[in-house]
Amino acid sequence: MLTKRIIPAIDVLNDQAVKYVKFRNPTVIGDPAELGKRYADNGADEIIYLDTTASLNNEEVKYDWIRRVAEEVFIPFSVIGGVRSVDDFKRVLRSGADKVGVNSAAVTRPELLREASEVFGSQCVVLGLDVMPVRGEDGRIERWEVYTHSAHTRTGLDAIEWAQQAEALGAGEIICTCIEKDGTKEGYDLELMEKLSKAVRIPVIASGGAGKIEHIKDVLIDGRADAALVASLLHYNVHTIEEIKAYLKEHDIPIRL
Numbered sequence: 001m002l003t004k005r006i007i008p009a010i011d012v013l014n015d016q017a018v019k020y021v022k023f024r025n026p027t028v029i030g031d032p033a034e035l036g037k038r039y040a041d042n043g044a045d046e047i048i049y050l051d052t053t054a055s056l057n058n059e060e061v062k063y064d065w066i067r068r069v070a071e072e073v074f075i076p077f078s079v080i081g082g083v084r085s086v087d088d089f090k091r092v093l094r095s096g097a098d099k100v101g102v103n104s105a106a107v108t109r110p111e112l113l114r115e116a117s118e119v120f121g122s123q124c125v126v127l128g129l130d131v132m133p134v135r136g137e138d139g140r141i142e143r144w145e146v147y148t149h150s151a152h153t154r155t156g157l158d159a160i161e162w163a164q165q166a167e168a169l170g171a172g173e174i175i176c177t178c179i180e181k182d183g184t185k186e187g188y189d190l191e192l193m194e195k196l197s198k199a200v201r202i203p204v205i206a207s208g209g210a211g212k213i214e215h216i217k218d219v220l221i222d223g224r225a226d227a228a229l230v231a232s233l234l235h236y237n238v239h240t241i242e243e244i245k246a247y248l249k250e251h252d253i254p255i256r257l
Contacts, residue, residue, distance in 0.1 A: 070096020117170025185211020
């Protein structure tokens with residue numbers, strides 16, 4: 001059985017690490033490189049950095065902070081945000097990242113996923129999938145809709161169908177964030193993660209909502225997700241990665257200690 005991964009998520013705004021709630025109201029929490037090093041030293045399997053304003057404001061990728069992270073962090077890390085071309089992929093990877101994520105640019109031009117995977121391999125290509133539940137008149141979730149530009153723009157795309165298309169085009173991994181859950185500390189969207197994981201064959205990273213250590217266990221059991229993205233629990237020193245992994249091990253979840 002493959003081990004599950006614990007992946008800290010670090011949002012970056014103006015070269016500083018910040019924390020959002022539902023992609024809004026950022027609070028500065030530190031330096032991206034220093035924070036990444038701390039989590040790497042504490043046992044993180046990978047780290048994901050999200051430049052949440054690059055796509056929203058049509059800004060170019062900022063490479064200086066990526067290089068600083070690469071000098072301090074010696075575990076795999078991904079960068080998502082502002083990537084629009086194969087050349088952008090190349091520059092991010094040359095700056096030191098191991099994987100590159102795309103959301104808005106892939107929705108605009110899906111062939112970018114194929115082009116990038118052909119050049120760099122699908123293991124380097126991550127689909128960023130930000131979604132909101134769509135409810136019927138009875139309040140039940142009927143489907144999930146894809147959003148772009150840091151959760152500001154609706155696309156009308158069905159999240160499950162788009163994930164399957166992205167996999168076919170060459171995405172090697174999906175990081176799925178339920179916007180409604182992000183930063184709320186109410187737990188991941190378990191129904192979404194379960195349906196998504198069953199619909200694709202590539203790894204799914206669950207994101208958005210971890211507020212208790214139990215939430216991480218819940219999203220990693222029963223085939224719901226291959227990895228859990230964690231932010232608030234770590235940023236605000238509620239738990240360390242070491243504590244999270246020890247807890248998961250006690251509950252028979254395969255984890256790298």
